[in-house]
Amino acid sequence: MSKGVSRRNFLKAGALAAASLAMPNFLARSGVSLTALAAETPPDFNSSLDVYRKHWTWDKTVRGTHMINCWYQAHCAFDVYVKDGIVFREEQAAEYKQLRPELPDMNPRGCQKGCSFSHRMYETNRIKHPMRRAGGRGSGKWEQVSWDDALNDIADKFIDTIIKEGTDRVIWDLGPDINIGAANAAQARLAQLTHSICLDSNSSNGDGHRGAFETFGNVYMERSLEDYFYSDVIIIWGANPIFTSIPNAHFFTEARYNGTDIVCISPDYSASATKADLWVPVKPGTDAALALAICWQIIDGGHVNESFVSEQSDLPILIRADTGKFLTGKDLDGGLDSTFYTAGSDGKLREVDRKSLELEGYKADLEASLTVKLADGKEVPVRTVYTLLKERLSVYTPEAVSEMCGTAPKLIRRLAKMVINAKALSNVSGSSMNKYFHGNLTERAMILIWVLLGQMGRPGSGYSAFGFLANDGWEDYVSGLRIKDRITFGTEIGLDLMWDWMKGETSESFFKKLSTSQFTDPGGNLPIWTSSALFWHVHGGVSELAEQADKWVPDLKKPVKEALHESLEKKWLPLQPPMGKHPRILFHYCSNPLRSVRGSQKLTEVLWPKLSLSVAIDFRMSSTAKQADYVLPAAAWYEVTDHKWVTPLVPYNHVTNKAVEPLGESKPDFWIFTMLAKHIEERAKSRGLDVVESHMGKEIRLANLYQDMTMDGRFGEDDLDSAAGAILEQSSNLSHVSWEEQKETGFVRYNSLGLSPLSIGNAGDLKNDEPFIPLTHHIDGKQPYPTQTRRIQFYLDHPLYLDHDEHLPRFKAPPSIGGDYPLIMTGGHTRWSVHSVWRDNALMQRLNRGQPYIVMGQEDAGTRSIADGDWVRCFNDVGEFIVRAKVITGAQPGQTIMYHSWENYQFAGSGDARSVSPSPINPVELAGDHAHLKIGMLEGQPGCFDRDTRIEIEKLSAEDSARLRQG
Amino acid sequence: MRVQKVNTIAEYTDPAAPGWGSVEVTEIETIPAPLGLQPTEYIQVSWEERPYGALEQASLRAVHDGTSIAIQMIWEDPQPSTGAGEGFPDGAAIAFPVHGEPELMQMGSPEAPMQFVQWQASKKQARSVLAKGIGSTLPGAAVGETATGSWSGGRWTVVFTRSLAGEGESANLVPGSNTQIGIAVWNGSNEERAGIKAVSADWTALALDR
Amino acid sequence: MVSNEPITVLERSICYRGLAEAYRSPAGGVGILDESWIPPPSENAKSEFLEAFAPAVSTTACALYQSAHSNREQTSLYEELIRWYDHFGLQRKAKAELPDHVSVELEFMHFLTYREHVSAGDEHALTTLRRAEKEFLTKHLHPFSVSILGHSETFANRYKYLCLEHELFVRLHLQDFGEI
Amino acid sequence: MTDKRQVAMVIDLNKCIGCQTCTIACKTQWTNREGMEGMWWNTVSTSPGEGTPKGWEKMGGGFRKGKAQPGKLPKQGEFGTAWNFNVEEALFQGDKHDTLGPIGGDPNWGTNWDEDIGGGEYPNSFQFYIPRICNHCTKPACMEACPRGAIFKREEDGIVVINEDHCRGFRFCQEACPYKEIYYNTVTGTSQKCIMCAPRLEEGVPTACSRQCPGRVRFLGFLDDEDGPIHKLVYKYKVAMALHPEYETEPNVFYIPPLAPPSFDEEGNPIDEDRIPMDYLDSLFGPAVGPAIDLLKAEKAKKKAGGESDLMDTLIARNWLDLFGPFTTNPKDVAKTLEERVQNRQG
CATH class of the missing domain: 3.40.228.10 (Dimethylsulfoxide Reductase, domain 2)
Known part of the structure; x- marks a missing residue:
């Protein structure tokens, strides 16, 4: 009997009567009942070290990968170690076969970020519940709401916008991390069923490989x-x-x-x-x-x-x-x-x-x-x-x-x-x-x-140039699996393409036309795309930053804004919604524009006020999610089953398997988009709405949206696994291995390039047991x-x-973008994150400096009496930001390096690294009425430029740094 | 040094207990533990030029109530170190011979072991330790050992208690008989630990009242 | 029932169960815990619960995950707690709350004390279980409860009392061990 | 009596890309328990630089002419404190200007603070990455310094291990180790260090740092295994050498020295003067480094001319598993449980 604790009325009268074990979170590992387990003699225990007797134990390992656009270094098969429903470690699978004795094999793959994703997955910035802002946009005040409340509210606003202003006012801001698997197939189906607009992020990331496009008519060669x-x-x-x-x-x-x-x-x-x-x-x-x-x-x-x-x-x-x-x-x-x-x-x-x-x-x-x-x-x-x-x-x-x-x-x-x-x-x-x-x-x-x-x-x-390799069953799935073989695909699109096909056009040029048509009138139940760079410049107000572009770029023939408007009016470059029609709803999916777009300070100033609704779908809080009206918790990559595009460098389809239940109330993206379709259908029915006309005159069947979305129930919100499998079964380049086996091994080598507009440009014979050489169809096949x-x-x-005297290659000195300042702010992707996903992860930060910094050379630091670690102000005619200096021996005098993807909230004060980069549009990139200089998937669009940005850096005094850091 | 008989040591466990005022004080001189006796070359080499064990003496008082003994030890230490985080804690120990004639400086021997009760500023419980020669300390038999220390005005006051009788290889203290006592003090702020300490040069005779 | 003999092991176990349920949901612990201890939930019980325990909702909220109260990395804290539960034969259910949620740790104590209740008479089992309870309270649940109490001072609703009584209850249990 | 064997590692500095995947692999495998937040049993630093702990090469320890040398006790701040971040305030509750950053103000040192800073002056600056783990020395200074004999070297693989049950946290070992590879756990009050993934090796699984290295930088195996790559690189070709041999602890981790592109004269024309000063490399690897670099350059030239080179083919290791000697098992195929925690069970 324990002494000391006096009996106080902790318990209600009679509570002892129901004195039994109640354990909602546990069950007995051996399978017996909990009361039986309680009756067994307990294992001996003298200190918590005993708990660690069995150090490294796990229940199961699952093949997983990370569904993010690591691009050139993509993708790696991992073994995910799970114990008691928690992922506590991952390690590279490293089971890639050697192709030929004289060639190194691909093992082990993986990097320090992939090997710590389980740490990132459980960090405090993980979103576990749907959240609605409870204060002004960006106020950081949130309230937790149920999925039903959130999706109903979003569905209502979705319907209001379509009816009042048109389907092209709903925008899907798709970041570089879309997986061209089942997750973003659901988003694409919803977009094409509602004729809403998908943004092609490649142009605003500045990855357009314009030179290769101008020379080969195609950027895809790796x-x-x-x-x-x-x-x-x-x-x-x-x-x-x-x-x-x-x-x-x-x-x-x-x-x-x-x-x-x-x-x-x-x-x-x-x-x-x-x-x-x-x-x-x-x-x-x-x-x-x-x-x-x-x-x-x-x-x-x-x-x-x-x-x-x-x-x-x-x-x-x-x-x-x-x-x-x-x-x-x-x-x-x-x-x-x-x-x-x-x-x-x-x-x-x-x-x-x-x-x-x-x-x-x-x-x-x-x-x-x-x-x-x-x-x-x-x-x-x-x-x-x-x-x-x-x-x-x-x-x-x-x-x-x-x-x-x-x-x-x-x-x-x-x-x-x-x-x-x-x-x-x-x-x-x-x-x-x-x-x-x-x-x-x-x-x-x-x-x-x-x-x-x-x-x-x-x-x-x-x-x-540009590496991209994707399954070619995705378009089939997105268009409702009605397109069985490739040829009939032509008839779906329209007769003129068929005529080209007959005229002996190559399949490559045929698919180039198809990819261009997706920016004008896709027909054939494919989503409508528009260039994100044009969207941010015109609707987002980024072009206002480039007013003084003619001061920076000596040989401009006309002001950039004028050239831009001319190109839009002459329909050289399609923009949806067109200039003058405001976007109303912005879904941020796998993207973080407020962090990545050059001159993003303009977006919150010009674009956000136009929006009636901004929804961020992510597994973590980000600079963009902070400004959203809703943040919907997406499941993380060890909590879903799906597959992801790669590049010819590592031509293996990689699959991630669901290792554990999604955390809290987070849901797979596939579920979110399918449920949104369900809620729109229900809200439409309850508001007596049936068919609405899209801005292109297509019938949008709101009252059967969920029915169409799920192909009459074949792929409901919980059928992510079978949808991912269906895409591969439709793929000519990945159906040679069953979906079950691909989930088991986690990776399978492509057996051909396939017919996706995103890979066909490689124009070569990809075999699953040979190294791949691009463009052989042209060099040898004489196509x-x-x-x-x-x-x-x-x-x-x-x-x-x-x-502009650019009809033939020539050298033009880099223009002084941002004004006449002595230092050039080059940049580069960082070792410490892929885009911003790991940028604020504690493990990565501890192996870095924990705060953003700008790299400069000893000479430039010396003349400005800046020491390593000092707080400095970087500024030009367009904006400024404050950051710490990192002084190294390897930077060229006059060169500073601002490595990529710090989140805005990691910068002290109000500015961030994008505030000084106006990124004016290069006028030659506005061409669109030319045999091959026209818009296509991930190519032929104006780019974004920040590496010519000119800045000056000055050391901050102690008081300045204190004052400015309050922002 | 005399161990006064009292009816219960319960009132003496608090370092500031008034009862201690009337107990006879014995000063025990201390010297740095000899460098030559440090168990490893590394320790000898790294403390050659470093002063340690600077404490000159400590004052002790002791009472017993027939079943257990309480020993109060006071010594100068301008800078208290609790050993929080990476720091080293201040410490003190009271040693008694188990049997035979253990050589204090040699920390006893296999034939003549000695047992001591150790207090560290970083821990609440005391530790009983058996030593059979330098570098051979092992956990000692439990003798109900406790130690409570408090620091004020530049001085540590620590009260050790343990049972008089001890089973197994532990030092037996018998009322009315004589034995010996030795002490050791570690100054945490000088990074003193293990053999780097101030010790009583030799045993001090200890007489327990009947 | 008010009397002054010491609390029995079974009563202590059921208290742990009541506390776990109270932290699990707005209407939890009502059937077991006495009103004089914790006032019954008002009609907007849900918003009171979120106001108290959802950091995303209010700036004064107190997270109910031990990882938010210690600078340990989540994954390493989960691993250690899972090893504790595993050592005593328990396995997490598929849709269970995270292992470092206060209701899960209270539930584990409910299990250990219940096991102590059914092991009456088996001295070896009792000492083992008490030693485990003491170590788990010392390393995990008690410092966690003290931190929750610290946060709860600014609460304006009934959960202020829950956190107060919870910390007191755990501290008294810890003091009961003395020297084992 | 098991015959005495020594597990050794060769780290090729020409293939190390400083990505820290080894550091993270070790962290998620071992140093993720209480009191270990700031511990990195594997580190990668940019040379020349202070390294970690900061200025470890000036902290003494090891032996000179057989005599133990006094060493300095490194502080947690010198290893780099494990910063925590104000995520709650900055992301969920913050008003507009709550910056996400390390709690406790601007840090001025971290485990990888001098990453990519390098030495010399543009355009003739120089740098290379150097991974470090405990060298499991043949003559461990830590073992000889411990007054309680709590450190021992295992017969079957020469791994040096601290028995945490005997350790009282005196940390003479931390001072005595000339490579400063030992950490102190303020929660358990014991010293802890790299255990060469002994529980993995016992199951035939390579160490986490070597198996998970994307650069394929680390050879693992027994030093006495004559047809293994390690024996060949250390004894036959003598291109793998100890770091700071002058510390006399006979480390069992060996390094292939780094090559570098030519440096430039005043007008910026390439000249064949070592970009990485040879005296700097001598100060790290001793006089053997010069001939090793010449051999590497000669063998590469042979390959370029179309010839054969066993040394180059060994370093290329086209078949990834050739790096790991007898340890070629994938950890997922190991029994579901790795029994004892090495530290406190042996000895």
Whole structure:
């Protein structure tokens, strides 16, 4: 009997009568009843150390991965260790097969972020209940609401907006982390069933690879990692793989041991440069000059692979001296303006074959120069693209280029020699080039090197731009699984595409048209897309920041705003909703625009006031969720079963399996979108609504939305698993292994590129037991390219390009965006997070500095008497932010580096790293009425630029820093 | 040193108990434990030039009530260290021979072990320790040992209690008979621990009243 | 019933059960805990409960997860608690609350004390169970309860008394152990 | 009597990309219990730099000419305190200006504070990443310093382990270790250190830091296994060498020294002068480092010219499992339970 505790009336009278065990959270592990367990003799216990006797124990492991856009370094199969319904550890599965004895295998994959996701999943910023804001937007005051209340309110506002103002006022802000699996298939189905607008985030992320698009008519070209082992020279250019391709990096360090020369071209002695055999420092944003110097060494030294360029590129094609345009059939004999000509050494013209690159022995004269008689009788001199290019490049001597990009002439010659003598030349591509204003010119100049040398389409040889590989069953599922085979797919879209199909267009150009149609009128039950960059600039007010763009960009022909409006009016670039019609509802799904969009301070000022509803769907609080009206808790990646797109670098479909129940009231995204459709249907019925017309005149069946969404109940809100399986069964490139087996192994190698518009551009034969080489359908198969001249095209005779003297590659100095300030704010993806998902994770922060910092060199810090760790103010004509300084030895004088994806709330004071980047639109990117310069999935849209931003940095006094940090 | 008989030691367990005022005080001199006797070369080398065990003496009082003994020990320590976090705690110990003639400086021997009760500022419970030579301390037999310390005005006052009789390998204290007592003091703020301490150079005779 | 003999082991176990239910839901613990101890729930019981225990809802709320009251990482705290429950043969149900929720820790004490009740007479079992109860209270439940009490001072509703009595009850149980 | 064997590790600094996946693998495997928040039994630092604990190379310990050297007791702040963050206030309750940051004000040191700072001056700066774990030395300074004999070296694999039941938290071991690889747990009052994943090795599973390294940087195996890669790299090719051999503890973790691109003259032209000063590498690895680097360069040139190189093929390790000697099991296939916690059961 215990002494000391006096009997107080803790218990109600009679409570002892019901004196039994009540344990809602537990059951006996051995399966006996709890009362039976209580009766057993207890195990011995002397201290809590006994609890740790069995240190490492688990109930089960499940194959999992992380459904986030790690892009170049995507994806890794993990074993997720579960005990008692809690994930407490994960470790790489590392069971990838070696393809060939001479090639390294892919193991183990994984990185420090993936290996700590279970820690992130349970952190305090996890959202566990639907929340509605209880104060002003961004006030940080929330109230917990039930799913029903939240979804009913959202459904009502959804319906009100559609009826009053139109279906194009509802916007799906889709971030880079959409998985092209079942989760975002549900969102896409809901979008296409309600004709609401999906934002293509690639343009506002600045990942558009504009130069590759202008040259190949397609951005998608990437090899598999094993293929790098066949290169004898690998150039890391516009990328920092040691930071941002952690699971891939061993291929480069191992290739270096294998005798391959690794070259790193970067302004700073970056982490990737430390692993190179030759580091080539270059001034930020001036890489085009260096590339053109190499091109000139190739041409001047007589190293041009003439047969390759004659067959594959537009270099032999004739240009009219008077107009600077291609000589066309229309000019000569009133024929087509899509017929172009080359000339043989005998001076006779030959039509450029639109159906095949095969020359059958014909030899074009690369430097043909003759006069032709036009249909209207005019005599016009014509010359080849090659001749014009040769004249243009002759100025890029090593000595001249050294002035432009700061690289020493001897070093330029040594680099050129290495490139020219390479047997198999490849590049590690990132996405920093197209975050410079003239990034497109840089990439066109880089591609010219590979084309002049014919370094393409062979083992270890080729240019890599944008990597994307997706299942091709997704479109089928989104359009309701009514499209069985690919051909009928054409008829669904419309007859003109069918006619192209008949006319011998390649499947690639066919799908390019399909992807463009999704921005204008998708028909065929596919979602409507619009460029996120255009959306943020026009509706979000970001373009107002670029008012003074003409002061920063010397050769602008007209103010950016005017050029933008002209492009919209002339329908060069479609924008939905059109200018002047305000968006009303914004769903943020897998995206964080207030953190990622350059000049995002404008969004809360201009766009948010227009919104009647902002809904964030995420598993954690973020800068964007803080400003939302509703935050809906999404299940995390070990709490759902689904699969994710990858890139050809690691051509394996990766599957994550549900290891534990979603935390709190969080739900899989699939459930959220399907339930939203159910609530809209119920609310529509109760409000007596049935059919509504979309802004494109399509019948929106609100009263049967849930029925249509679930394909008459086949895929209800709890059928995520079978929906994910159905997508793969529809996929021509992933149905060779059953869905059950794919869930078991967690990864399976693609057995073909498939027909998704997001992968077909790779134009190669992807097999599941061979390294993959892109573009072989063009190089070997002689299939034409999806460009105006059906060739790799360096000459763009579009008026915008001619006006800005960018019809041919050239060097333009990086403009002083943001004003005339001494330091350039370059940037880069960080080692410490993929986008912002891990940026505020405690484990990652403890291995970093816990607070945002800007990297600068010793010299620049010295002249401003800034010491490592000091609080500093970074400012220009557009904005400012305060941050701590990190002074390193490797940064180039004049260069600062603001690494990517700090959340806004991690910055002291009111500004953040985006406040100084106005990102004016580059006028040439507004072209849209051209044979291949038109909008498509993830390509052909205006980009975003922050790497030319100019700033000044000043040390903050103690009082300033205290005052400013209150913000 | 005399252990006065009282009817119960209960009133003496509080370091500031008034009863202690009337108990005879014995000063025991202390010297730094010899460097040469430190069990490892590393400890000798790293404390060669570092002063330690600077305490000169401690004043002790002791009473017993026929079943257990209470010993009050007071010594100068300008800087109290509770050993919170990474710090080292102040400490003190009272040693008695178990049997035979244990050499105090050698911490006894296998044939002549000694038992001591140790107090640390970082812990509430005292610890009984058996020593059979330097570096050989093992948990001692339980002798109902307690120790409560309080610091004020630059001095620690600690009261140890333990039963007179001890089973197994523990030092037996018999009323009316003589035994010996030795002490050790650790100054936490000087990072003193293990063999780095101030010790009584030799045993002090201890006579228990009948 | 008011009397002054000491509380029996069974009564203590049922008190733990009542406290666990009180922290689990707005209407919890009503059937067991005496009104003089904790006033009965008013009509807006739900908002009172959220006002007291949902940090996302009110700035003065007190989170009911031990991880929010200690600087231990969640995953390591979960692992340790799961090992405690596992050591005594308990397994979490699929849809159970997280292992560091105060109602789950109270439920575990309800189980240990109930087991102590049915093990009357088996000295070895009693000492083992009491030693485990003491260690679990010392390492987890008591410091957690003291921290909850600290937060609850600013409460304006009935839960102020629940946190007060809960901490007192746990502290008295801890003092009862003395030296085992 | 089991014959004495020694598990060893070779870490290739040309493949380490400083991503800290090893650090996180170790943290989630071992140092995630009470009092271990600030512990990193595996760390990766950027050299040249202060490293962790801050300025450990100036903290003494180890031996000189066989004689124990006094060492400094590193503080938690020097290892880098485990900052906590005001997530609750900044995200859920905060008014507009509550910044999410470390509680307790602006830190000025952390476990990886000098990441990517490097040495020298642009454009001839230099840096490389160096992972460190306990070296499980053949002559452990920690074992010889402990007055209670609470540290012992296991016969079957040479792993140096602290028996936490005997440890009284005196921390002479922490001072005596010249690599400062021992941490103090203020909650348990005991010293704790890397145990070379002994429970994993006992099940044939590689250590967490080596198996989970995406850079494929770590070779693991027994030093005496003659046809294993470790023996070859350490004894045959002599390209894997001890860090700070002058500490005389005979560490059993060996490093392949780092190569670097050529440095530049005044006009920015590449010259073949070592970008990483050889005297700096000597100060880390001793005089053997020069010939090792020459051999690496020569073997790479052989491969570039189309020739064969057993050394290069060993370092490439095309088949990932070749890195791990006899330890090739996937942990998920191990029995569901790993019995004893090594620390306090042995000895």
